[in-house]
Amino acid sequence: MNNFKKSTIYQIYPKSFYDSNGDGTGDIQGIIQKLDYIKSLGVDYIWSTPFFASPMNDNGYDVEDYRKINPLFGTMEDVEELIAKAGERGIGLMFDMVFNHTSTKHEWFRKALSGDRNYMDYYIFRDGSPETPPTNWTSKFGGSAWEYVPSLKKWYLHLFDVTQADLNWNNPNVREELKNVIRFWKKKGVKGFRFDVVNLISKPEVLEDDTTGDGRRFYSDGPHVHEFLKELAADTEIEDMITVGEMSSTSLEHCIRYSNPDEKELSMCFNFHHLKVDYKDGNKWELMEPDYQKLKELFETWQTEMEKHNGWNAVFWCNHDQPRIVSRFGNEKKYWKESAKMLAVCIHMLRGTPYIFQGEELGMTNPGYEEIGEYRDVESIHYYHILLEEGKTQKEALEILGQRSRDNGRSPMQWNSDKYAGFSEKEPWIGVPENHRFINVEAENQDADSILNYYRKLVDLRKRYTVIQDGGIEFLFQKQREVFAYKRLLDGQELIVLNNLTEKEVFLQEAIISKGYECLISNYEQDGKDSTLQSLRPYESIVMLNKQVG
Ligand code: TEU
Numbered sequence: 131m132n133n134f135k136k137s138t139i140y141q142i143y144p145k146s147f148y149d150s151n152g153d154g155t156g157d158i159q160g161i162i163q164k165l166d167y168i169k170s171l172g173v174d175y176i177w178s179t180p181f182f183a184s185p186m187n188d189n190g191y192d193v194e195d196y197r198k199i200n201p202l203f204g205t206m207e208d209v210e211e212l213i214a215k216a217g218e219r220g221i222g223l224m225f226d227m228v229f230n231h232t233s234t235k236h237e238w239f240r241k242a243l244s245g246d247r248n249y250m251d252y253y254i255f256r257d258g259s260p261e262t263p264p265t266n267w268t269s270k271f272g273g274s275a276w277e278y279v280p281s282l283k284k285w286y287l288h289l290f291d292v293t294q295a296d297l298n299w300n301n302p303n304v305r306e307e308l309k310n311v312i313r314f315w316k317k318k319g320v321k322g323f324r325f326d327v328v329n330l331i332s333k334p335e336v337l338e339d340d341t342t343g344d345g346r347r348f349y350s351d352g353p354h355v356h357e358f359l360k361e362l363a364a365d366t367e368i369e370d371m372i373t374v375g376e377m378s379s380t381s382l383e384h385c386i387r388y389s390n391p392d393e394k395e396l397s398m399c400f401n402f403h404h405l406k407v408d409y410k411d412g413n414k415w416e417l418m419e420p421d422y423q424k425l426k427e428l429f430e431t432w433q434t435e436m437e438k439h440n441g442w443n444a445v446f447w448c449n450h451d452q453p454r455i456v457s458r459f460g461n462e463k464k465y466w467k468e469s470a471k472m473l474a475v476c477i478h479m480l481r482g483t484p485y486i487f488q489g490e491e492l493g494m495t496n497p498g499y500e501e502i503g504e505y506r507d508v509e510s511i512h513y514y515h516i517l518l519e520e521g522k523t524q525k526e527a528l529e530i531l532g533q534r535s536r537d538n539g540r541s542p543m544q545w546n547s548d549k550y551a552g553f554s555e556k557e558p559w560i561g562v563p564e565n566h567r568f569i570n571v572e573a574e575n576q577d578a579d580s581i582l583n584y585y586r587k588l589v590d591l592r593k594r595y596t597v598i599q600d601g602g603i604e605f606l607f608q609k610q611r612e613v614f615a616y617k618r619l620l621d622g623q624e625l626i627v628l629n630n631l632t633e634k635e636v637f638l639q640e641a642i643i644s645k646g647y648e649c650l651i652s653n654y655e656q657d658g659k660d661s662t663l664q665s666l667r668p669y670e671s672i673v674m675l676n677k678q679v680g
Pocket of ligand 1: 188378509
């Protein structure tokens with residue numbers, strides 16, 4: 131069995147994790163200083179988002195040099211120290227490879243801009259008149275996906291910010307350059323990689339207008355993507371390392387291929403379908419209550435099909451691009467603790483490798499920024515203006531950002547109840563929510579019943595029970611929208627996972643006989659009697675294992 135099936139991964143957004151030098155921004159030494167905390171969670175790997183040289187228009191996802199460290203975060207020595215000290219604690223580092231695009235400050239792009247044909251072919255340049263972009267595709271951050279360069283009389287493609295130019299993977303030299311980046315970090319002792327939007331790397335040779343959409347159908351899971359990934363993995367010998375691809379608007383069929391070990395592409399995939407069930411008509415910028423029935427169906431399809439075809443999911447609720455889950459699908463006020471724990475269980479007992487995003491283990495909430503001046507994210511600021519242009523009032527636009535902005539996941543990690551949550555001595559680069567007074571590591575360490583200690587137990591359960599690591603999965607109560615429930619099965623072991631997604635008590639359509647089962651974990655007191663389970667209290671969650679073989 132692959133080691134990553136037992137593993138849990140902790141995601142760090144360094145800019146917001148811990149500031150060691152008092153400049154208001156988190157840094158690499160800050161991560162080093164908190165390694166014992168990370169170790170105390172029981173996690174096996176840290177995935178850190180990028181800290182490479184970058185103008186930081188997209189907080190490091192605009193890479194200027196893949197082999198240099200952004201001085202804002204520290205030095206190469208700091209990174210080497212981080213890899214070594216994490217290694218001493220049995221924790222591997224996964225680095226974030228942003229290979230779909232580079233910053234327009236990257237040397238390759240600067241050479242391209244100067245008219246060097248060799249480097250122009252590193253990117254996706256197309257002819258066209260200054261008035262009309264080559265296609266009608268739009269950027270993920272809003273506006274056209276093309277930018278005109280008058281000196282070259284050409285346009286270049288940028289699926290993200292205008293300062294993030296898409297690389298031309300059809301050029302073998304580009305693929306070689308990127309392999310060398312992997313080899314460089316492997317030599318430094320990195321144990322795995324996360325590949326940013328890696329299913330977008332293969333664009334067709336001939337680009338055409340999208341008459342029914344924004345262009346994504348032409349380049350998501352594009353024509354040569356599987357070939358390119360196989361080549362990358364084989365030539366850099368990363369097939370046995372832990373690798374995860376971030377897949378944007380992907381399909382199940384493709385994710386099976388990306389993650390099936392026989393294909394030798396990646397260990398696992400992130401997909402985002404389950405995080406769109408509160409997008410009205412698929413639009414992130416239109417608010418809607420979450421559709422729990424759809425959420426359940428999506429998990430059922432992805433979990434059971436991936437099992438059937440030997441694929442592997444990365445399972446998660448939160449990352450640096452997403453709002454906080456307790457504010458989103460939970461209840462951050464009355465049932466803060468219950469709902470955060472319940473949501474954790476939904477993910478951590480699944481078939482897949484769970485990811486915890488910094489602060490999720492504390493039940494951190496959306497920060498509740500109230501003015502546009504409090505936002506820092508390029509996407510949020512673009513969309514604020516787009517929403518106003520579309521006729522929304524400022525109040526409405528801010529209400530939408532308050533729920534949808536990527537900055538919701540980027541507020542500083544809450545270490546204690548001090549002024550800046552113990553994150554920094556100085557005012558941080560982005561605001562600290564008031565609730566750090568009671569939602570913080572120090573307070574939760576002292577409380578045996580805290581969300582933090584619950585996450586620690588969940589990580590430990592996965593280590594101890596093979597049925598969680600490797601068991602099959604069957605979904606229960608498919609028609610009962612409030613109940614997210616499934617069974618895990620392995621060699622006679624049977625694990626039952628029941629979760630009430632709502633703040634109302636729910637009566638189970640079929641009673642569950644709990645005789646012969648022991649409760650492994652629950653967010654409510656269980657009476658311990660062998661009995662029949664007829665209902666679940668608000669946000670109640672129970673995990674039970676049959677005793678005979680457990
Ligand atoms: O994100 C990919 C992506 O498509 C979305 O998550 C996007 O950030 C947005 O939410 C669309 O509404 C990855 C990184 O995780 C993100 O931080 C980067 O900005 C992006 O790629 C570009 O590198």
